[in-house]
Every structure is written in structure tokens, then in C-alpha cells.
Amino acid sequence: MKAVIGLEVHVQLETESKLFCGCSTDSEGAEPNGNTCPICLGFPGAKPKVNRRAVEHAVKIARALDCEVQPRFYFSRKSYFYPDMPKNFQITQYEMPLALGGHLLLDDRRIGITRVHMEEDPARLVHVGGSISSSLYTLIDHNRSGVPLVEIVTEPDLTSSREARLFLRKLSLILEHLGAYDPGREGGLRVDANVSLEGGQRVEVKNITGFRAVEDALNYEIIRQESMADMGISVMRETRHYDAESNTTSTLRLKEQEEDYGYITEPDLVRIDVDEAWIARLESEMPELPDARIQRYVEESGVPRFQAGIMVNTGLDLSRFFEESIRLFPRPGVVANWIVTFLLKSLNYEGLSLRESKVNPETFVELLALIEEGTITERLARELIKEYVGTGESPRALVERRGLASAGRDELGEAIGEVLSDNRKAVADYRAGQTRALDYLLGQVLRRIRARGDPVEVKRLIREALDSE
Amino acid sequence: MSDHWTIDRGLVERIAKVARLELTEDEIEKFTKQLKVILEAFRELDDVDTEGVEPSFHPQELSNVLREDEATPWSWDPLENTEHREGRYFKGPRIQ
Amino acid sequence: MTGVIDRARELDEEYGIFNALAESDDSMGGGRLEGVAVSVKDNVCVMGMETRAGSRVLEGYRPPFDATVVKKCRGEGALILGKTTQDEFGFGTFNVNTPFKVPVNPHDRERSAGGSSGGAACLTSVADFPHLALAESTGGSISCPASFCGVVGLTPTYGRTSRWGLVDYANSLDKIGVMGKTVADAALLLSVISGPDEYDSTVSQAPPEDFTGYLGNGVEGLRVGVPREYFGEGVDPGVSEAVWGAVKGLEALGATVKELSLPHTGVSLASYYIIAMAEASTNLAKFSGLRYGLHLPLEGAFDEYFSRVRARGFSEEAKRRIILGTFTRMAGYRDAYYMKALRVRTRVIEDFKRAFAEVDILAAPTMPVVAPRFDEISAMEPIQHYMMDVLTVAPNLAGIPMISTPCGRVDGMPVGLHLMADHMEEGKLIRATHALEVSA
Structure with a gap:
């Protein structure tokens, strides 16, 4: 049975400040909630304002994936309650996203990109006294709240876990080239994967961080669905959670328990119009992308x-x-x-x-x-x-310090002279037509110069010395 | 508007769950009754022809209000208004 | 301003005006508002002063920042006097939907001061010291109480004033505006608080205006439109008569008058309530007992905890609007309610644009009736409460500026004349109402 895989990839955009406020996105070494303000904490009366660079990064990403950047787009509120969400809604994009309909080439395979949109990251939760399912309470650090993310949604065009990994690697490389993403950032790339076997129900696996984990999670999920099929059990439409430690997926919620997100257009933000001049300027700023770079190495550098x-x-x-x-x-x-x-x-x-x-x-x-x-x-x-x-x-310096430079002409000549005069029998054997005697002489010379010479060259010099004797 | 839904207790209970609102029996009953009346009255929107009409998200459409990407820290104590804290963290309920 | 706070406390006891009062009567002085006490509707943040927006769910919340309008008033030397009573989050027309104090009408204590900015209107009427009020309207919450209490209430164009620091009701409708005893008072305070603000993406980029410059400009040549739909069924004949009297007054002062039609007036009510409740239900999601406001012991999983806090923190009207608003944006209903209401809103805006191609201002009654008695209000069903807003919601949906000014009495209670103008044309409203005020 063929696997049908679609990915939703969340990537942290490289910016100085958060998506809707001036808080720094660099929280390494910061105390919990040290990079927060009333805006990213959703305090009453605080309002968001869109970070221009985040928009520009997202437009470049969309263009690099050959997506059509929409001439006008809006932000929306996606409502659901969770302790990591200061407002209990996430500002994201819904029916009028930044870009639609592109693709990424994986050798000769064309992987469709459904859409590209921007959204804010929620907080980081620490589950105290156990796991997500057994903790006593949670600790909330909002330093990550409001960090800009771009979500890239693919068509269900991927057919194996390996292909999914290759897709992500290439995507990450493109984003890195654009300067929109830092692959060294921990948790900078998170994936939700939709997986089904041909003709079967679709399962969404959430919370996968990193390429390797995507391949592992998909392998697990595909095998799980295959063995269910083998046993004649039908796969249920559901959302599953991936646990990297045990490399397993487990039910998070069934289809009927899905949240009703009740999207509305974010009324604190205004429309964004992207005219052709703006796109042209951003395109002119776009660096060479990986495929073009390969081509250049081949054509210009041979x-x-x-x-x-x-x-x-x-x-x-x-x-x-x-x-x-x-x-x-x-x-x-x-x-x-x-x-x-x-x-x-x-x-x-x-x-x-x-x-x-x-x-x-x-x-x-x-x-x-x-x-x-x-x-x-x-x-x-x-x-x-x-x-x-x-x-x-x-x-x-190393060669110098350890005296590893090849023996010079004088040293070599001296060594050859000594070896020829110390091994007359071998010289006679050589002259008598025993070529193996030359290899013996070569070994003796190399030993004398502690192997600091090219054997082919040394052999040539020995032959020269023998001939002129 | 379609008639595929009916406003009953079940719907009110479902909405309350989505909205994380604990309702009493009396409230559910009262709101069910009132919702029927109010939503029925709102159906007068059906009489307005809005074919090809764009939605107005704001009274006047503004566009491209953006801020430059500069880190401008806010000096404050984010935990000042909460009782639920531990160290520099907010303390929240468990998930399950 | 020695003694002002003590006097405010006395008035509060008598009328139910404040949810919080300043502790000190110190102000910076030295500006356009030197010597003026500015009261602030409870839903507008004042740094360090308890700000509950009329709701228990914000119990104990002390904002870490000033709303932009408050900051501007401080900058002009005003004393920030306190937080005035209101319906919870602005959810009401009579200021009875609150677990806190209910302001009474200064003209008859058995009657409502109007809502949702009831405390602001009541104080504006009774203050016997220099006072101006910062109020807020989503669907008529400045005009209604101004009309009921017989004061001037000016709601500016959507985006004329910054909403930074306003506890949101419905962000695409909310406008911070002003109240005063006179048109000049209102013009002065609006001049102080309007203008661009880097903290609000929806604010107009138009430079600040000095609206007091319109005072005394008269109405010669001003074209006044009278929309038929605003004098229909349900409008008290006495109220209609008083308003027509004011319109004749404008004509006598040199304005021209013509009747016209705003065909989407009736449906604006449904459009307004659906949009307002959809937005409100998302705004209220953040109140979950973790980071500020009402806290309960952290027991149970987050679903249980949030549901319990919200059941405890919100009163009935807020719960009703959360239920209604959540419904209108749920999958399956969203297109028929939320999206449809936004398209009807476009029709309502088009009505006004057409009208303003012909006239400069529109004149109508602010409210269909004078302030009702509390016993009448308690006998009303929610839908009847909502229908009381039928004359104010359309201009609020369209985000056009409006002003309510007293124009006579019925049964001894003030009647409000409502004038409306096109976006950013507050100046015309000030000209017209000021001309009426000085001619009276």
C-alpha cells in the first residue's frame, strides 16, 4: 500500500523582535518571561502591530517556493483554549493567507505547496511532576509567545518517510539561503504530518521536531497503519501525538473532539497589500537558491x-x-x-x-x-x-612542528647513494634483470628518509642513479 | 440561512463547552429559549441581497500598518498581577 | 484640585458613578486641561488604578500602562479622577448589566442613566467642578447615556482616537470618545485625545485637529438630511417632535433640510450584534484566571479551571454574548451569521456614503425614548434591550462620527438630538450643535 503524506511545517523566522511586539526573539539565557510585554502576554487593552521583516521573510519564502503571493491578505484569530495561549486565540492567517499554490522540486518530483502563512508561536510549558498527561500543574514561560513563525503546508504528494525527510532538508536549505531561518536554532522547525495509506483514513501526527524525527515518526505511523490494515482493523480519523523519546505516536483526540476554531478576521490589525513593486524589490534581494548554486558550481567551476x-x-x-x-x-x-x-x-x-x-x-x-x-x-x-x-x-604549522616535509633533493641524493653502496648485491640483482630488487632498494631509501617522499618520485630517482652509475 | 440546525439544549451545551463556560441548568434553559428568539430575529439578514458584496472588516479599510523589526524591551514585571506564579514562571493548571 | 476627590466621593454615594477613585488630587498642570478633572470609563486602562471594565473577572487588575488617551490627558495637565461605572465590558444600554454599582439618572433616580457609559454621563451632568469625561462607544454607548442624562456626548470617527489601553469589546467598532456639559467641552477633550498612535494599527494617520476651531462657525449653508427610517415605529412621538424642533432650529439658523432614506437601518441591528458578539466572544477568551484579574485555586485540568473561573467571573449578559458570539462564528454557521453580517455592514456603509453625497449631516433622535424606569427595564427580555439600540447601531457600524446633544424634554426627561457626519467630519457636528446651543 502506498503512503500518502502531507506536511505542515512551522519554521521560526529570523527576526530581532517578535511578530506583533518589540520583545526580543533571542531568549537564550533570559529568565522565564523576561522577554515579554503586555502585547505578547495579551493584557487587556494591548494591541498587536505587524513586524515588517517577518512579512518580507514570508514573502521571499513564498516566492522561493513558486507560490503566488496574494495581493491582499489578512490576519485571523484562531480560537482555542490552552494554558500556553495568553489570549486563548492565536493570531494566524485563515481564508486570506499570504500565499497559495507553489511547489518544491525534489530531483524530478514536484511536491505541491498548498499555502504559506504567518502566525505567532505560543508559550513554552513545563509539565511539573510528570508528563503532559500526568503532571500536577504547568509552568508557563512566555518568552516564545509571539515569536514569528511561517507555516508551509504541502499537498499530500509525499509517498515515503524518506521522501518527507529529503523534502524537509531541501526546504530548510532554501529557507537558510534566504536568511529567513537559522537551522542551528533548537526547535526552529516543527512539523505536523498527515499520513494515510491509499484509500484509508487520514491521521494527523503532531509535534515532531527535526528531520530525523519526522522520518522516525512517519515510519512508526505507516507501520502502525499497515499492521492495522493487515489485521483488518480500519484506521480512525484522529490526531496523534508523537513522543520522540519512545518513538511512538498516541491518540490525542478523535475527529469528533476537534476544536471549533471559530475563525474571525483579526480586528486589531489591518489588511496588508503586497503590490508588484514590493514583490519585485524583495525578489531582487533574494539570494541564489540551492539549485542555482549547484548549477553554478558545475558550469563556472567545473x-x-x-x-x-x-x-x-x-x-x-x-x-x-x-x-x-x-x-x-x-x-x-x-x-x-x-x-x-x-x-x-x-x-x-x-x-x-x-x-x-x-x-x-x-x-x-x-x-x-x-x-x-x-x-x-x-x-x-x-x-x-x-x-x-x-x-x-x-x-x-603541523608539518613544520613535526618535521613532516618531504626530504629535499640533497637529503634524498645522499640517502640513495648510501643505500646503493650498502646494498651491492641488490644493485647487481637489478642489473641482472630482477625488477623486484628495485622495490627492495626503494624500501631502504624510504626507511632512511622516514617515508617523507613520494614513492613514485623516489623510485624514478633511484633508477636514474643506477643508470648513471 | 439554512434550516439544517435547531437551537436546543444540546447546541447551547456544545457552545458552552467550546467557550469554556460552566453553565447552570437554569442558565442552559434560559439561554436556549433566548437564543431561539434572538437568532430568529437576526435572520432578517437573509432579506439583504449581498451577492458580490465584499465584507467590511472595518468601517474604513486601512492597509500596511507595519512596525520595523527592532527589539525594544518593555520594562515591567509581568507577574505583578498574578497569584499563580512560581519563581519567574506563571503557574497554570495541568493539561489532563 | 483640592477637595475634588472628596466631592466625587459624595456624588458617587448619591448616584453610583465610580468603580475606582484616584487617591491623590495631584496633577502635572500646565496644559490645555489644567484644573480639569477627567473621569475615565472603567474599560480604559489607567496605570496602577484598578481597571475592571465593570466585570468581576478583572477583579484586582492594575494595568501596567496608561491608555494613550489617558496619557494625553495627563500630558495636558488633567487630574485623572477615577473609573466610571459601566455595563460589564460595555454589554448594555441601561448600565444595569454589572455586578458593581448601577448609576442612576440625575433627573430621576428611578430611571436609568443609560449605558454603557452610564457613570460618565451621570457624572458629567452632576459634576459641580471642572470636569470632562472619557467615554467609549461600540454601538451607542456614548450617545445613549448622553441623551438620557441630558449632556453632550461625542463619538468620533472609528480610528480618530487610539484604542491602545481600551479593554476590547468589539475591536472593529470600539471608539473612545468624550462627554461634556457643553459642545465646547467636548470639542476641547476630543482635540486632546485624537491623533495617530504607533500602538494602534487601526488608528487614522490624519494629523490631530483643533476641534475648538469649529466653534462659532455657524450652519449657514449646511445641508441637513433627515432619514425617514429614524422616525418610524417605536419612536416616542414626543421624542420625534423634540428632534424635529431642533432640525427646524438648524433651518432657522441657515441650514437647509431635506428628508432622505437609509434603507438598511433596520437590518443594521442584526449586523451590529452579530459582529460585536463574534468579536467580543474572542476578546473575552483571555479572561481565564491565570495572569491577571480573578484568580481561583488552581484545581482540576485547564478545561475545568477555565470554565469555573469564567462561570464565576462573568455575569449573565456577558455569558449570553459569549454563547451568541461563539455560535455566530462556529463552523457551519459562520457564513450565514458572521460573514453575512460583515457584508450587510458594507450595505449600511454604502447607505451613509450615498446620503453624505447629498447632505453634510444627518439628524435623528438619539434614542427612541427617554430614559426608562428600572422597573420597566427589569421586565424587558434581552432582545428588547438590543432593540433599544436601533437608532445608534448603524452609524457605529459605519464608524462615522456622531454627537448627541440635549434638545428638549419629554415627561421631564431629556431628549437627545443625534447628528451624524461622514468619516473625519467631526467639525460639522461641532459647528451644528454649537450653533443650536448658543441659540437656545
Whole structure:
């Protein structure tokens, strides 16, 4: 049975202040409720006012997803009671949202985007003395209340949990390129997923944070629905809650228990008109998006498409790393190859992201320069990059400190002379046509120079010395 | 307006639940009766032809009133008006 | 302003005017309102002064900020005197829908002062010290009590004054306005409080005006329209007669008069109540006993706790409007009620726009009757209460400015003349009522 998956993705927009008030969105290290005001706490008499940058981020996101930005849109009140909602309604967008009807390309698959709209985040709840279902009371921190979110709703076009993960990765990459979203922010991307098996009832799984968790939650839910089908039990239309710790979903409420949101147009806010000039200005501010970037690496820098794809898809910071590296060391093919083949592997091995590591383009290209100028061999460089990723120490300094530079011409010549005079039998064997004797001599020379030389080059020099003897 | 609904106790009880309002038996009975009368009177809206008429969310439509994205902290004590607090948190009821 | 607070306390005891009184009679002085005590309807926030909007659910709430209009009055040297009584959240026409004090009519203690800004109108009538009132109208809550108490009540264009700090009833209808003994008083206070405000997205960007500049400009050439629908069934003949008398007075002073029709007057009542209640029911959701106002012991799950607090905190009319308002926006009913009412509102606005293409102002009775007795009021059903607003809701729906000014008496009780003008044309209302006032 085919899975039918649609996602509602909530992403925190990168702004200084909240969606409707001047409170800071940066609450790291702030005391609970330290970033609040009468507006985001919904005190009587306080009124919201829309943050321009949030609107502009949302318009850019809509355009990047090829959505049609509506010439006029409104905010609405979505009413439901919950302790994390200061007003017991959420200001969101309903029948006249910011944008409709776009798509995102996943290779050759076209995933439809139903709509893009803005809304405010609720508070963070701490369930004291147990879980959401067993706590004694809740503690409420409103620092998150009113933080701007954009909600991106897809058509039910996704067919597997893996595809859902790939979709989210690509979406996140686009948002990151736009500067609208910071992938490093904890809980910055939250997903509700609608899942059904072809012909079956739809189940909404709420509260999934992060790509990996989306894949896990969907896997669990698809298998659950499949086994129900196998047992001849029909799936009920319901909303389920995902628990990341146990990696399971459980019933939150059945269809009949759904809230009646009683939407009205938010009467404290006015209409927003987005004219063509405004859209044009925002489009002109939009940076190159991931697909175009890959194309550019291929066309302008001659990087193989698969390597360009890996670099761009890994994240904006890696693309920037590549671009800075080729500025310092203008051989894009070599740089891309070293990034994709060795740097990423070493980072992976150390369990570090680029951002977490001490690696930077200036020191990274030292390694490539050391190879190019013949100071170290490529083989040694492959060893050194592991150490470099671990410590961040400049490769040039490392080579110097540890005396790892390849033996120079004089040292090498001296070593060859000594080896030839100490191993006359091998020299005679070589002359008698035993080629393996040359490998023996090579081994002796390499040992004498502590392997600081390119074996092919050293072999050539030995042959040269033998011939001229 | 359609006739697919009837105003009865069940409806009033359902609305009260949506609105988180505990009603007494007397209130439910009284409101059911009054709602019938009031909503019946409101049906005179049916007589107005509003085909192709835009809704007026405000008396005069304004647009694009926006604020610049600047963090301007509000200096106050958000917990000053509540008894339900613990440390710097508001204290709320449990969920289930 | 030594002694003002003591005097206000005496008047309060006699008439039921205040829900809260200032503790000190200090004011900054040195502005257009120096030496004037400004009273504030209870639903307008005064920093640190208990603000309950006539509701138990806001018991003990001390706002952490001043409403913009209050701040502006302080800036002009006024003494902020106290919070005047009102129907709970503005839900009423007679100021009887409140668990707190019910103001009485200064002309007959057995009668209503009108609502919902009853305390403001009553105080404006009886104050024997320099006083101006900040009042608020959603569907007629300034005009009605001004009419019943025989004072001047000016409701400005929607968006002429900032709503920052107003405890919302229905945000697309609420307007903070003024009351005074004279038109000049009202013009002065409106001049102080109007103008743009960065804290209210719906406020007009028009620069502040000095409305006192319209005083004494006369009515020569002013075109007065008299809408037929405002003199129909249910309007007391004595009231009609008094209002026609005032219209003739305007004509005698140089205005021209013509009759015209506002065909959607009748249906404006349903449109108004549906929109007002839909918005109100969302505004009242925030009152749940956690962050301010009424608190109960935190027992039970949140559904139970919220339901209990709200049952305890709201009185009957608020509960009725929450039920009605929630209904009108529920899935399945929303299009037929909420959305339909918003479209009818467009029709009502079009009526006025058409009329103002022909005339400068409209003249009508403010209320169909003079202030009723409390025993009459208690015999009325909710729908009869609502129908009392039939003459004031249409201009409120359209957000046009209106003024009620005394124009005679019936049974010894004041009658109000209601003048209405197009958006932002308060000046014409001030010209006309002032001309009548000085000619009387």
C-alpha cells in the first residue's frame, strides 16, 4: 500500500523582535518571561502591530517556493483554549493567507505547496511532576509567545518517510539561503504530518521536531497503519501525538473532539497589500537558491554535479566554505574533491558539523598548497586531514612542528647513494634483470628518509642513479 | 440561512463547552429559549441581497500598518498581577 | 484640585458613578486641561488604578500602562479622577448589566442613566467642578447615556482616537470618545485625545485637529438630511417632535433640510450584534484566571479551571454574548451569521456614503425614548434591550462620527438630538450643535 503524506511545517523566522511586539526573539539565557510585554502576554487593552521583516521573510519564502503571493491578505484569530495561549486565540492567517499554490522540486518530483502563512508561536510549558498527561500543574514561560513563525503546508504528494525527510532538508536549505531561518536554532522547525495509506483514513501526527524525527515518526505511523490494515482493523480519523523519546505516536483526540476554531478576521490589525513593486524589490534581494548554486558550481567551476550537490545540500556553511576556499586556492576541482572525499569524511568520523569544528578555509587550503608545492605527499595529507579536523591546527604549522616535509633533493641524493653502496648485491640483482630488487632498494631509501617522499618520485630517482652509475 | 440546525439544549451545551463556560441548568434553559428568539430575529439578514458584496472588516479599510523589526524591551514585571506564579514562571493548571 | 476627590466621593454615594477613585488630587498642570478633572470609563486602562471594565473577572487588575488617551490627558495637565461605572465590558444600554454599582439618572433616580457609559454621563451632568469625561462607544454607548442624562456626548470617527489601553469589546467598532456639559467641552477633550498612535494599527494617520476651531462657525449653508427610517415605529412621538424642533432650529439658523432614506437601518441591528458578539466572544477568551484579574485555586485540568473561573467571573449578559458570539462564528454557521453580517455592514456603509453625497449631516433622535424606569427595564427580555439600540447601531457600524446633544424634554426627561457626519467630519457636528446651543 502506498503512503500518502502531507506536511505542515512551522519554521521560526529570523527576526530581532517578535511578530506583533518589540520583545526580543533571542531568549537564550533570559529568565522565564523576561522577554515579554503586555502585547505578547495579551493584557487587556494591548494591541498587536505587524513586524515588517517577518512579512518580507514570508514573502521571499513564498516566492522561493513558486507560490503566488496574494495581493491582499489578512490576519485571523484562531480560537482555542490552552494554558500556553495568553489570549486563548492565536493570531494566524485563515481564508486570506499570504500565499497559495507553489511547489518544491525534489530531483524530478514536484511536491505541491498548498499555502504559506504567518502566525505567532505560543508559550513554552513545563509539565511539573510528570508528563503532559500526568503532571500536577504547568509552568508557563512566555518568552516564545509571539515569536514569528511561517507555516508551509504541502499537498499530500509525499509517498515515503524518506521522501518527507529529503523534502524537509531541501526546504530548510532554501529557507537558510534566504536568511529567513537559522537551522542551528533548537526547535526552529516543527512539523505536523498527515499520513494515510491509499484509500484509508487520514491521521494527523503532531509535534515532531527535526528531520530525523519526522522520518522516525512517519515510519512508526505507516507501520502502525499497515499492521492495522493487515489485521483488518480500519484506521480512525484522529490526531496523534508523537513522543520522540519512545518513538511512538498516541491518540490525542478523535475527529469528533476537534476544536471549533471559530475563525474571525483579526480586528486589531489591518489588511496588508503586497503590490508588484514590493514583490519585485524583495525578489531582487533574494539570494541564489540551492539549485542555482549547484548549477553554478558545475558550469563556472567545473565541479562534478554529484560533488556540487553534496556540498550545497549539506548546508549553506559548507557552500560558503567551498567558495572561500576556491578564492584562496583557485583550483575548484581539487578543492571540491578534497571537501567531499576527505573533509566531510573526517568531520563525520569526529562526529562534528562544520560549524562545530575548528576547520576554516584559510587553514584548509594550506593542506592543498602543501601537496601542490610538493612539501608533503597526497598520502600524508590524507592522514594529516584527520588530525587537522580534530584539532584545527594549521597544517603548515603541523608539518613544520613535526618535521613532516618531504626530504629535499640533497637529503634524498645522499640517502640513495648510501643505500646503493650498502646494498651491492641488490644493485647487481637489478642489473641482472630482477625488477623486484628495485622495490627492495626503494624500501631502504624510504626507511632512511622516514617515508617523507613520494614513492613514485623516489623510485624514478633511484633508477636514474643506477643508470648513471 | 439554512434550516439544517435547531437551537436546543444540546447546541447551547456544545457552545458552552467550546467557550469554556460552566453553565447552570437554569442558565442552559434560559439561554436556549433566548437564543431561539434572538437568532430568529437576526435572520432578517437573509432579506439583504449581498451577492458580490465584499465584507467590511472595518468601517474604513486601512492597509500596511507595519512596525520595523527592532527589539525594544518593555520594562515591567509581568507577574505583578498574578497569584499563580512560581519563581519567574506563571503557574497554570495541568493539561489532563 | 483640592477637595475634588472628596466631592466625587459624595456624588458617587448619591448616584453610583465610580468603580475606582484616584487617591491623590495631584496633577502635572500646565496644559490645555489644567484644573480639569477627567473621569475615565472603567474599560480604559489607567496605570496602577484598578481597571475592571465593570466585570468581576478583572477583579484586582492594575494595568501596567496608561491608555494613550489617558496619557494625553495627563500630558495636558488633567487630574485623572477615577473609573466610571459601566455595563460589564460595555454589554448594555441601561448600565444595569454589572455586578458593581448601577448609576442612576440625575433627573430621576428611578430611571436609568443609560449605558454603557452610564457613570460618565451621570457624572458629567452632576459634576459641580471642572470636569470632562472619557467615554467609549461600540454601538451607542456614548450617545445613549448622553441623551438620557441630558449632556453632550461625542463619538468620533472609528480610528480618530487610539484604542491602545481600551479593554476590547468589539475591536472593529470600539471608539473612545468624550462627554461634556457643553459642545465646547467636548470639542476641547476630543482635540486632546485624537491623533495617530504607533500602538494602534487601526488608528487614522490624519494629523490631530483643533476641534475648538469649529466653534462659532455657524450652519449657514449646511445641508441637513433627515432619514425617514429614524422616525418610524417605536419612536416616542414626543421624542420625534423634540428632534424635529431642533432640525427646524438648524433651518432657522441657515441650514437647509431635506428628508432622505437609509434603507438598511433596520437590518443594521442584526449586523451590529452579530459582529460585536463574534468579536467580543474572542476578546473575552483571555479572561481565564491565570495572569491577571480573578484568580481561583488552581484545581482540576485547564478545561475545568477555565470554565469555573469564567462561570464565576462573568455575569449573565456577558455569558449570553459569549454563547451568541461563539455560535455566530462556529463552523457551519459562520457564513450565514458572521460573514453575512460583515457584508450587510458594507450595505449600511454604502447607505451613509450615498446620503453624505447629498447632505453634510444627518439628524435623528438619539434614542427612541427617554430614559426608562428600572422597573420597566427589569421586565424587558434581552432582545428588547438590543432593540433599544436601533437608532445608534448603524452609524457605529459605519464608524462615522456622531454627537448627541440635549434638545428638549419629554415627561421631564431629556431628549437627545443625534447628528451624524461622514468619516473625519467631526467639525460639522461641532459647528451644528454649537450653533443650536448658543441659540437656545
